Amino acid sequence: MNNDFLWGGATAANQCEGAWNTNGRGMGIVDVIPHGPLRLDVMKGLYDYHDLPQDTYYPGREATDAYGHMKEDIALFAEMGFKCYRFSFSWSRIFPTGLEDKPNEAGLRFYEELIDELIRYNIEPVVTICHFDIPLALVEKYGSWRNRKVIDCYLKYCEVIFNRFKNKVRYWITFNEINMLMHLPFMGAGLQFKEGENVLAIQYQAAHHELVASALATKLAHEINPEFKIGCMLAAGSVYPYSCRPEDVWQSRVRDRESYFFIDIQARGTYPSYAKKFLEREGITIEMDPLDEKILKENTVDFISLSYYNSRCVRTDDDQENASGNLFASAKNPYLQSSQWGWPIDPMGFRITLNDLYDRYQKPLFVVENGLGAVDTLDESGEIQDDYRIDYLRSHIQAMEDAIDQDGVKVLGYTPWGCVDLVSASTGEMSKRYGMIYVDRDDQGHGTLERRKKKSFYWYQKVIQTNGKNLD
Ligand code: BGP
Numbered sequence: 001m002n003n004d005f006l007w008g009g010a011t012a013a014n015q016c017e018g019a020w021n022t023n024g025r026g027m028g029i030v031d032v033i034p035h036g037p038l039r040l041d042v043m044k045g046l047y048d049y050h051d052l053p054q055d056t057y058y059p060g061r062e063a064t065d066a067y068g069h070m071k072e073d074i075a076l077f078a079e080m081g082f083k084c085y086r087f088s089f090s091w092s093r094i095f096p097t098g099l100e101d102k103p104n105e106a107g108l109r110f111y112e113e114l115i116d117e118l119i120r121y122n123i124e125p126v127v128t129i130c131h132f133d134i135p136l137a138l139v140e141k142y143g144s145w146r147n148r149k150v151i152d153c154y155l156k157y158c159e160v161i162f163n164r165f166k167n168k169v170r171y172w173i174t175f176n177e178i179n180m181l182m183h184l185p186f187m188g189a190g191l192q193f194k195e196g197e198n199v200l201a202i203q204y205q206a207a208h209h210e211l212v213a214s215a216l217a218t219k220l221a222h223e224i225n226p227e228f229k230i231g232c233m234l235a236a237g238s239v240y241p242y243s244c245r246p247e248d249v250w251q252s253r254v255r256d257r258e259s260y261f262f263i264d265i266q267a268r269g270t271y272p273s274y275a276k277k278f279l280e281r282e283g284i285t286i287e288m289d290p291l292d293e294k295i296l297k298e299n300t301v302d303f304i305s306l307s308y309y310n311s312r313c314v315r316t317d318d319d320q321e322n323a324s325g326n327l328f329a330s331a332k333n334p335y336l337q338s339s340q341w342g343w344p345i346d347p348m349g350f351r352i353t354l355n356d357l358y359d360r361y362q363k364p365l366f367v368v369e370n371g372l373g374a375v376d377t378l379d380e381s382g383e384i385q386d387d388y389r390i391d392y393l394r395s396h397i398q399a400m401e402d403a404i405d406q407d408g409v410k411v412l413g414y415t416p417w418g419c420v421d422l423v424s425a426s427t428g429e430m431s432k433r434y435g436m437i438y439v440d441r442d443d444q445g446h447g448t449l450e451r452r453k454k455k456s457f458y459w460y461q462k463v464i465q466t467n468g469k470n471l472d
Contacts, residue, residue: 001404006124006412007464008084009077009419009436010368012131012176014060016422017090019067023106026096027136029190030060035428035443043426045186045193057445059428064421064439065449070114072451073420076437078121080457081464085123086368086415087114088131088176091157097137098153103160111161115168125169126368126415128233129158129217131176132425134190144190145181145206148289151213158217162224170229172221173305173368174214177235178266179259181207183328187425201284208286211265215299222299229302231366232266234259235328236306238353242315242331251314260360267304267361269297303412304361307369308396311336311349341373341432347395354403354411364410369417370396373424373432376454384438384454393456393463394471401468416460420451436460 014030021027032049033042034056041047066073077085091098093107118125134144135153142149162172180188182203189206193199214232221228239255241248257274264272270293279286312330336344350370357365372392376384393416403409418434421441429443436457441447462470 001401001468003467005467006084006126006366006414007468008082008086008123008126008413008415009080010086010126010415010417011066011420011422012088012128012133013066013090013093014063014088014131014133015418015425016064016066016420017093018061018063018065020061022067023093023110024096024104025090025107026092026098028090028092028133029136029139029186030133031058032136033058033060033187033428035059039428043184043187045191048192059423059430059443059445062445063423064430064441066420066422067110069449069451070110071117073437074114074117074121074123076451076453076457077123077419080419080436080461082121082123082419083464084126084171084413084415085118086126086128086173088128088133089161091130091133092135092137094160095135095153095157098135098150098157099137099141103157108160108164112164115165119168124171125165126171126173126366126413127161127165127169128173128176128368129161130154130174132180132187139190139192143192145209146191146202148209148287151209151216154213155216155220158220159224162221162228166225170227171231171303171366172217172228173231173233174217174266174301175210176233177307178207178210178214178233178262179235181210182258184426198284200282204279204284204286207262208288208292211262212289212292212295214266214301215295218299218301219295231303231305232263232301233305233307233368234263234357236308236353236357237311237328238349238356239312239314239330240333240349242313242317242333245316247316248314251316255312255314256356263304263357263361265296266301267363269300271296301363303364303366304357305366305368306353306357307417308350308353308367309370310344311346311353339372340375341427343373345372345392345395347399350396351399351403351407354400354409355407358403358407358409364412366412367400367414369415371417371434373418373434375431376421376433376438378438378452382452384452386454386456389434389436389454389456390459393460397463397468397471
C-alpha cells in the first residue's frame with residue numbers, strides 16, 4: 001500500500017444532512033421520497049409524489065442532522081485517522097431551485113466551513129457534486145434530466161463550486177452511481193414517467209444529458225484548476241454466469257455492459273458499438289447536439305470511482321430471477337451468504353470487480369463505497385459489538401489489497417459507506433446501518449441523534465494507523 005493511500009469514509013447530503021429548509025435551502029428530490037410501502041414506486045418514477053398521503057414521513061428531511069453535527073462528526077473522523085472524507089453537496093442548498101442566477105451564499109458558507117474543518121485535520125475532501133440529488137423545481141419545470149436545459153443548470157452550479165473551492169478541493173465526482181438512472185430513475189435522476197411513455201428511451205436520453213454534463217463539467221474543472229481530479233462513479237459489481245452454459249456466460253456480459261455503458265463513455269469518450277446496436281434494435285434515437293460527440297471524446301475522466309457491495313449473477317434457464325433482494329436483478333448465487341437485507345457477501349467478487357474495471361479502463365480506481373448494512377443493538381453497557389461489520393470490512397479490504405498487491409490494480413483510496421450511520425437509500429430505514437459511528441435515531445425519526453463509537457470504530461482506526469497491514 002502506498003503511503004498516500006486515502007483511507008476514509010463516505011456519506012451523502014441526501015441521506016445524512018437533514019436541515020431541509022434551513023438557511024435558504026430549496027427542496028430536493030430526497031424531500032419527497034417517503035418511508036413505507038410507496039417508496040419503491042416513487043423511486044422508480046412510477047408513483048407521483050404529489051399524490052402521497054398527508055401524513056407521509058420523509059426520512060431524508062431531517063435525516064441524521066449531519067448539518068447540525070458537522071464539527072462533532074468530523075472530529076470523530078479525525079480520531080479514526082481519516083485521510084479523506086467523501087461527502088456530497090446538496091445542489092438545492094446552493095441553488096434552491098436550480099434556476100437562480102446567483103447562488104445562496106449561506107449554503108456555500110456551510111460547505112466552506114465543512115471543508116475548512118476537514119483541512120484543519122488534514123483530511124482531504126472528496127466531493128460528489130450530485131448524489132441522488134436535484135432541486136425539485138427542475139423536476140417540476142423541466143422533467144429533470146430528460147430536458148437538455150438541465151445541463152446548463154448543472155454547469156452553472158459546477159462553475160460556482162469549482163471557483164469557490166478551487167484551492168481547497170482536489171477530488172470531484174460528477175454523478176453518484178450514474179447507472180442507477182436505469183434502476184431507480186426518480187431517485188437516481190429525478191425522472192418520472194407517465195403511462196404510455198417509452199421509459200427506456202427517456203432513460204437513455206436523460207443519461208445522454210448527464211454524460212454530456214459530466215464531460216462539460218470535467219472540461220470546466222480542468223480549465224479552472226488543471227490540478228483538479230475528476231471522477232465518474234459506478235454502482236459496480238461484476239456479473240457472474242450462473243453456470244458455464246454459453247448462454248449464461250453471454251448474458252453475464254450483456255448485463256455487465258448495461259453498467260459499463262456509462263463508464264465506457266465517461267472514461268473512453270465514445271458510445272460503444274454494442275450500445276449503438278442495442279439502441280438501434282430498440283428503435284431509440286438519442287437526440288444529440290452536433291458538438292456532443294466531440295465534447296464526450298475530449299473530456300474523459302481522470303479516475304473511476306465505484307461502489308461495491310456485492311457481485312451479481314445471471315442464469316438463463318430460470319425466470320425466477322432477482323432472488324437476492326437487491327436493486328439489480330440477480331439470480332441467487334448458492335456459494336454466497338447474504339446480509340440481513342439479502343445482499344450477497346462476496347469479497348472475492350470485489351477483487352474480480354476491481355480487476356475487471358482496471359483491465360477495461362486503465363485509469364486509477366477509487367473505492368468510494370463499500371460496507372455492510374446491518375441492525376446494531378446496544379448491549380447492557382451501551383456498547384455496540386459489531387463484529388459482523390468488522391468481518392465484512394476485513395475481508396473486503398483484504399480482497400482490495402490483493403487486487404493492489406497481487407494484481408497491480410491502481411486504487412487511490414477506500415471510503416466505506418455511511419461511516420456515520422445514515423438513512424438507507426433503498427429502504428429509507430435507519431435500522432439498516434453501515435457506520436462505525438452509531439447515531440441514535442429510529443425508522444420513525446425518533447431519537448436523540450447522539451453519536452456513539454462502535455467496536456468497528458477502534459478496529460478501523462487501527463487499520464488506518466497501520467496503512468492496512470493490521471486487519472485483525
Ligand atoms: C448506494 C448509494 C448510497 C447508499 C448505498 C447503500 O447505492 O450510492 O447512497 O445508500 O448504496 O445502499 P442502501 O442505503 O440502500 O443500503
